[in-house]
């Protein structure tokens with residue numbers, strides 16, 4: 001049967017440029033058809049070696065509210081807030097996603113941080129992806145699979161700080177680039193009533209010294 005162009009399930013290479021001034025924020029609303037994205041979500045939940053990381057907060061070790069996996073080329077060791085992560089080898093589904101992302105963004109990436117939000121109780125707090133090993137103006141390509149979640153941004157240095165909000169949909173790609181990490185923080189807040197899972201893959205390039 002021929003696909004219906006208007007059935008709302010057409011992967012597209014068209015990007016929406018979000019107007020947030022001094023940084024680059026590009027959204028590709030759907031980069032895979034729904035069936036393929038559904039399959040990828042299932043496969044990744046089952047196959048990725050998920051880890052529960054902990055952070056020391058006020059002297060106590062606390063589990064972070066999501067599961068994670070750091071994946072990439074063997075040299076791409078990565079760290080944040082005192083956590084050191086050695087990369088897992090590339091998984092076939094992640095390689096397929098990387099190829100599509102590289103095609104659309106014109107950039108290749110040597111690593112990816114994969115987050116598994118089991119439901120709306122899982123989240124990531126305000127931060128910028130501004131670790132030294134990502135370089136001064138990193139291109140970060142963020143693919144979402146599963147439950148649609150709100151993604152919030154706020155300016156780091158401005159008073160009052162401007163805020164910006166968007167919805168990250170199943171099979172979408174968001175590219176943060178330019179001075180985004182220098183000037184803005186981002187977070188994925190909890191959505192307590194949400195029961196569905198989401199996976200996010202942020203492709204990154206670790207710069208070696």
Ligand SMILES: O=C(O)CCC(=O)C(=O)O
Nearest residue numbers: 113115124129188200202
């Ligand atoms: O899940 C998301 O959309 C964002 C994840 C994120 O910001 C990160 O892993 O650094």
Ligand SMILES: [Mn+2]
Nearest residue numbers: 127128129186
């Ligand atoms: Mn981030």
